[in-house]
Amino acid sequence: MTSRPTDSPRRAVYEILQRVADGAFADVMLDTILSRSKLEARDRRLVTELVYGILRLQGRIDFALAQFCNQPLQRLQPEVLWLLRLGTYQLLELDRVPAHAAVNSTVELARELHLEQAVGFINGVLRSLDRGKASIPWPAPEKIKLYLQHVCSQPAWLSKEIMRQLPNVEARALGESLAGPPPLTLRVNSLKTSPEDFLHALGEAGHQAHLSTFAPEGVTIDRRGEKPLPGDAQGWYQVQDEASILIAHLLDAHPEQRILDACAAPGGKTTHLAAVTENQSEIVALDKYPRRVEMIQQGALRLGCSSITAKQWDLTEPADFLETQSFDRILLDAPCSGLGVLRRNPEGRWNKSSVNLRELAALQRQILENIAPLVKPEGKLLYSVCTFSHGETDAIIDGFLADHPEFVLENLQQQVSPDWADLFTARGTLRSYPHRHSNMDAFFAARLHRRS
Incomplete structure (x- = not known):
């Protein structure tokens, strides 16, 4: 009898990976398939580990596979390649799964999927890999670019971005962190x-x-x-990740203020703002998509946040229903590449490119321009993103300040606890990295003050 994704853990993994390859989000597909699954808790954990692990380490897996495959991986049938990745991850990364079980379960899944013509090939490649895995010629850490690509599983464009941001030793440490599971x-x-x-x-x-x-x-x-x-x-x-938790504090919000959360969904920072202001501030939360507005409302209800009004709006257009200079505080947690949260959304490293970063930077600047007029004189605007690329962080702030002399950059390091000092750059912007700061996600934040 053919198993279904709801009753076979490895079949579930395969189905999720196929859907992700077609453009679906891994977390959404995991929730969808596991929600209708009859799998036991142990098997659910295995499915989650395999999906996220294979997507995080796809570059590492492919490097290993290429040593034992007699044809280029890009020429393989996609279904066959995903099965090989599934088997290889178990052979390389899961000590608790015996090698024979990893190989046999992958071969049986190939038969179940009616890929009989590939069964011998899959069996041969995986058995060869198991015998020869100790001799895989992994790049040495000193060969930083190759190490990032083939050991830390960062695509070439992302490896360049990491090396552009940090010296070699730290670039390697960040790459290693992004290849691991998040807390x-x-x-x-x-x-x-x-x-x-x-x-x-x-x-x-x-x-x-x-x-x-x-x-x-x-x-x-x-x-x-x-x-x-x-x-x-x-x-x-x-x-909510520790870096994300810091953002509401950096806005310097207080009770009785009027606050705008410009790109609010799914609502973690919005509800945190309600908590730090003790439900005593008027908080307006905007998001582009109606379904995500519902998520904000549901989260506010669950957490007891009574001061939030959520509304659908696409901020690529000015929010003309909001009065100019009417907010004491504005948080713009802008849409971004998500490079700082690749451990949580590992498919992002394979479906983005440097072109996407430039497109996102243009979007971020457009939204920033549209919300800046809403800040009161002496009010504050916090720009934050869960990424570390220069084009989405310092370049956005520098370009905006050059065009808007009514705003000045505040030095956050001078206005927070001394215990947080290591989180900030010399100019006072937040720069968190998992390899430096208690394994938290990589975030950037800059606070702008509007002069009278």
Whole structure:
């Protein structure tokens, strides 16, 4: 009997990878297939690990495969190549899966998918790889560009961007970080509980966790127990990376202010702003897509955030329904390449290019131009992105300031806790990196002050 994605973990992985190759998002496809799955918890975890691991390490996997395949990988039937990647990841990265099980399960899946003509080929390549994996000629760390591409699994365009930003030793460290899994970090909802009480509840439920290094509301899960995380239905927490948690604090928002979150979905930063202002500020949250506006509203309801009004609007057009110079604080967490969160969205490294970065920079500047008139005199605008490319970060700020002398760049390092000093550049912008800063995502933020 042919298995379905709902009852075979490796079949589920294959189906998800195929859909991602066609343009779907990995997290969406995982949720879709696992939501209708009959798989047990252990198999669900295996599916998640295989999908994200294969997408993160696709470059590394392909380098290894190329040593044992007698034809160029790009000439292989796509279905066959994904099966080879599935088997190779298990052989190289999963010690708990015996080699014979990794090979045999991949071969059986090929038969199940009616790829009988490729069964012998897949079996031969994977067995050769298993026998010869100790002799794979991985590039040495000193050969930084090749190391980033073939060991750290960064495509050539991204390797160049990393090397442009950092010296070789740090470029290598960032590449290694982006090739690994991300931490699971939660923002404790201060409207409902405290980090200390939540940490205690986690321990009582059998989870191991610790308070985050920088973010005051952050809790990082070290090891999950068998029970669900406590307080989900009660709105005790929001899944949110430590770098993302910092953003609401950097806006310097206070109760009784009028605040705009310009590109708000899915709403993690919006609801955090409601929490830090104790539901005592008027918060307007905009997003381009109606479904994502619903996500903001649902999150606000779950977390008890009563001060948020969410509305659909495409900010490539001026928001003419909002009064000029009417906001004390504006957060623009702009659409970006997401290079800083590639561990969470690993398909991004394979479906983007340097051309996309230039297109995104133009979009970011356009949105920034459209919201700047909404800032009150003496008000503040925080521009943030989860990326590290120069064109989406410093170049955006420098170009905007050159055209808008009414705004000045504030030095964030002088206005936050001394414990955060290492997070900021000499000019006072946030630059977080996973290899430097407690494994948090790579973020950039700059705060602009509008003079009277």
